[in-house]
Amino acid sequence: MARDLERAYIPSHPKLFYVNFKPGEFNSGLVARKGFATNELITRIEGTTRGPKAYSSVQCGPGEDDHIELNSDLLYANHSCDPNIAFDLSSRDPSGWHVRALKPIATGEELSFFYPSTEWEMSQPFVCQCGALSCLREIRGAIALGEDELRSRGYVNSWILEAVVQRDAQAARNSRNVA
């Protein structure tokens, strides 16, 4: 399958990054074609379409229907527990959605973001192979994480933080009611 995709591949952002196709399912990744400085805008997130939640979609808000397909090489950005880019979709105006660097990135480095920073509950949870010292191992989405854990990964979209705060406040109310 990766072979067929590779044969038909037309880079969407040829000056910024490319897809490193690897054999097998879900093994490919996105690689920087140039260096980026911390906080540098890498690209705006444009040309997206709304769709159902899927392994390929990115959550763009708190609603059930707030999922987009990226329709570009950004699809191949893998998850890392120690990410070097952020998918920032917190703006109410989609023209403000963008990808930026969270740390200095060298040419040839893989670009990866922290999936729970956009996803409340992954459609396809997986065992993480990012290799980071701080690896969480099982990636299920923000639903499985505490606020501090989320905040420690560089960037979290606003509606994810709000959902975590609401969940924790509800849990605190419930435990007070039981006591």
Ligand SMILES: C[S@@+](CC[C@H](N)C(=O)[O-])C[C@H]1O[C@@H](n2cnc3c(N)ncnc32)[C@H](O)[C@@H]1O
């Ligand atoms: C949107 S795709 C990312 C591109 C994918 N690697 C590919 O080749 O199509 C998301 C899927 O990639 C895989 N993936 C992404 N990051 C991963 C990681 N850190 N460890 C293991 N699998 C990962 C998972 O199967 C996940 O459902």
